[in-house]
Amino acid sequence: MNFYRWMMSKHLRTEAPVGDLARDMKGDKDFPHDGNLDEILEYLESKGACFGCMDACMEAWKQYERESHRAKTGSGS
Template sequence: MSFRAWLVTNHAGEQSPLGDVARDVRDDDEWPDIQFESLREYLEYLNSQDASEDVLDLIEEAWGQYKERDR
């Protein structure tokens, strides 16, 4: 499962800051179609979109959860 699909599936229904980010990702028509292999690539995309530090921190936290599920 891609990071985007995982994030939306697991967090878009939450009433939390991460849920807000997941809904933003879900609704972002410019979100990269390819599955990046590193957090750095997602952060670069978000920086190009002028994402706040809070959003970057939440994506980093979510990435850790996403990668942890593989263990």
């Protein structure tokens, strides 16, 4: 699962900055759905994203990578 799909499934209804980011991602037809972290951060910066948005993205990416790693290894911890 890519980051975009993960954000839609995990945070679309979250009442926190990461939820705001997920909703912005959904509403942006040009968002790089298959982008890596650097591409996504560059895109957000090009759109004038605030520090809070960038920080939410970086924290969400860390969580995404942890969960993706667990899914690949079959580890529940």
